[in-house]
Amino acid sequence: MSVKNSQPGAVDKDFLATFARGLEVIKSFDTQTPSMSLTDVAKKNNLSRASARRFLLTLQKLGYVKSDDKRFKxxxxxxxxxxxxxxxxxxxxxxxxxxxxxxxxxxxxxxATVLDGQDVVYIARIPVRGLIPVNLQIGARLPAYATSMGRVLLAALPEDQLEAFLSSATLEPLTPYTVTAAEQLRSEIERVRRQAYCIIDQELELGLRTVAVPVYDRNQHVCFALNVSSHVSKVSLERAEREFVPLMQQVSQQITAALP
Amino acid sequence: MSVKNSQPGAVDKDFLATFARGLEVIKSFDTQTPSMSLTDVAKKNNLSRASARRFLLTLQKLGYVKSDDKRFKxxxxxxxxxxxxxxxxxxxxxxxxxxxxxxxxxxxxxxATVLDGQDVVYIARIPVRGLIPVNLQIGARLPAYATSMGRVLLAALPEDQLEAFLSSATLEPLTPYTVTAAEQLRSEIERVRRQAYCIIDQELELGLRTVAVPVYDRNQHVCFALNVSSHVSKVSLERAEREFVPLMQQVSQQITAALP
DNA sequence: CGCTAATGTTTGATAAGTGAACAAAAACAA
DNA sequence: TTGTTTTTGTTCACTTATCAAACATTAGCG
Incomplete structure (x- = not known):
């Protein structure tokens, strides 16, 4: 990498602001503002109206947005x-x-989830009609530290990256049961590494009991985590360990064998 | 819209090439090439290496790509x-x-799917362990003309847009049963509009029997289609009409009532 | 109706992005 | 080692995008 930014105000010569802003424009459409006028887009992204217009027209030409009567979606x-x-x-x-x-x-x-930064990201999900109709679509994110899948994936990180995670993550108490002390989290993660699975009880959400196992690729690298989530009133801890864990570990091995 | 491109070679003043190219760079990663070197990216997108490098560095800085030893993913x-x-x-x-x-x-x-151009696009899916393990994730596309959801959505289009679709679509015979004559497709779509559901038998894939119904928003506009897919050997046409259609239409109405 | 206020569109000086050519560093063979 | 090839990084005249400010067009309102 070349040395840039000797002065604080200097801009990176290799950073394409136009592209980055365009991606922000896409992301600026959300639940609160599913459709926006040109001016809305300009304000939300700190762009001039002229610029916002160019982004929207470009996106429209590419088929990523459509405009109904001055409003874009x-x-x-x-x-x-x-x-x-x-x-x-x-x-x-x-x-x-x-x-x-x-x-x-x-x-x-x-x-199934992968680790991205401090979050786990859903890459696949098979929902069943359950007590709590959770809505976690592909692409959804949850904090890694409070999820079984997160701990399984963190346990697979090289020591220095795990260290970096632990020192930078903010461990919010999402429920009264959430582990929020970095040292305690570290020993939990070490335990997960030894036992090759993770059960988390109500640390993310009250009533939620989840089991996760790592899945390896053919080069012995963990490529994602598999998870089953249930309710404390439905599945006992004992049954989770006796019935869920073995099946999930077995399937994990079958997946490894089936991977390309 | 302003008048542009009087001369054929003229470029659109309001088209941001940098942004459009960047989106192409993202899309150029696919199953065949899950990781690429700088040169690979340049070739695949007809960019200079200098440019490809700028795009990749920008994407990396934004966290959309990571590089392991000169290969980007x-x-x-x-x-x-x-x-x-x-x-x-x-x-x-x-x-x-x-x-x-x-x-x-x-x-x-x-x-659940919506119509985008000539395709239906999956926006939600609940899979079950079936005969054929179909893999249709969110974002997947199928040709509208040969799917039950496509016909339901086409049936809801205003006449001029349906006309545009019929005259521009290429109707490939995906199976021996696929309707490939525009006129026949039109009358099928009209029938779907009258009966408010669509059953398609093996037009997309041999053995596949699918039922679709439209779902309306609170303003009487069709906003998406619901579909159940099964196998001809498992669900008879008679059962599909007697059992599947009424339940799906009932749920469709419940959804309309529940929509925001 | 005219007035205001807001949004959408064009314009010209400034800033950012571009490819071709060049430089550097790997990868490979003899 | 040395030379050859391939891939990657950098520079710089030229093109494209940007902002701010002008102008044009709507929308609302008494």
């Missing part, structure tokens, strides 16, 4: 962008049948 | 872009429990 084509990530994970097709098998045998939702 | 953050579209559809959360209900009662996969 995203089209389903935007999903293509996210889809190209899923396509690079050659395993997301492979794993679905295995996850369906888990769902079928245990009668609980099954998910 | 997308990160899960890319899903955020697609996710922002789902967020603008305020209903994708609302509908999941209803779809789970359908899946539970009928024992078959249930999907």
């Amino acid at each position: 995203l089209t389903a084509r935007v999903l293509e962008l996210g889809y190209s990530y899923l396509a690079t994970l050659n395993f997301s097709e492979t794993i679905t049948p295995f996850m369906e098998k888990i769902t079928h045998k245990l009668g609980e939702s099954c998910s | 997308l990160t899960a953050r890319v899903l955020e872009l697609g996710y922002s579209y789902l967020a603008t559809l305020n209903f994708s959360e609302t509908i999941t429990p209803f779809m789970e209900k359908i899946t539970h009662k009928l024992g078959e996969s249930c999907s």
